[in-house]
Amino acid sequence: MTPEEKPAPKKTFSWKDLNKWKVAFFVLIGMVVGSTFFLFTRITEKRDFAKHDIPALVEREGNPVLNIRSNKEQINSLIDFYLDEYQKDSDVKYDFRLENEALLTGEFKILGFPVTFYLYFDPYVMDNGNVQLKAKSLSVGTLGVPITEVMKMIQRNYDMPKWIEIDPKEETVMLRLDQFRMQNGLFLKADKINLVDDEIQVSLYLPESKEKE
Template sequence: MFQKIKQFGKHSIQTIVYGNKWKIAFFALIAIVLGSSIFLFSRITEKRELVYHEVPPLVDRAGSPVLNINSNKEQINALIGFYLDEYQKNADITFDFALENEALLTGEFKILGFPVTFYLYFDPYVMDNGNVQLKAKSLSIGTLGVPISEVMKMIQRNATLPDWIEIEPKEETVMIRLDQFRMQNGLFLKAEKINLVEDDIQVSLYLPEKNEE
């Protein structure tokens, strides 16, 4: 009987020990997941010295349209890809942008040494002044619940972009300021129509008035 009690006691102790091991492993896993999430959030929201550029005033250009350009997503994507490759040639962090049925911005950052890719989707809108506003609508970043505004802050901190592209994390928008885009001989562009579903993109080229600088 004592032998049975001894064996039973030994079995109970082993059960308790193994049970505690599983509990320890379970809570350790939770701690790792929570720690990683906190680390990721702190890295994304980390305050760095930002260089704020004064938003230039809207340029109300006077002129006459001399050429209406009808394009499509394939042609615009080729142009965007060429431009970004040249502009980001020496950049530490690069981003890709393409037009599908939505406008898509992709990039990656590292968490615990592993690359994490994000996909940020926008709806494009042509403004009355001929500029283009991209309004963020959804974000795909795996299973991580990161707000769109925080990802846009990260992009604003790290992206190498021309002055005529403005990122507004609070409003979750990107403004393509064609009124600030300079061309030779004073020629300027205005967006007329962007319909990605029907693959219809229209831009007008304007000849400035003689008295415009």
């Protein structure tokens, strides 16, 4: 056998090499567990959030003076206009739209990276003319975050109008039209919301005291 044909020496595996792999493995496990714990604590931590003083109820006695029939496209235009004005000085933005469900879209950060969520609701008209949005499903990429925890985050960090009440435990959002004031005392009541058939009806009321003037 010539010198060129000599087999290469076999590389031996030492305990020192094994220890290096063990250290690397535990470091990796530590990073994964640490990141998971950080994510969990950031989502579930309890923070003080500003509670709005509930305004006095709008006078609800009166007769409808105008019945309004609308559709999703028209309502979405009104929502966009309202939110653009309401959020113009806010650093945290969110969108709300009516599709075949009501959809709230926003963003929060995990480990410094923005994550977009899509929270879907079914709307229900209450007997008093308010609207309840019941959370139906949630999409947050590949993260398995419960709806309740995302709604807690929304309640803590998002600036909502005073007449919108969020209940993370019940996974609902109440649109308190009985606290939504309009000029000259006019107020609204929802009559029908059928998003699939694109039928939305509300009534505009003149307060009883105005009728007697």
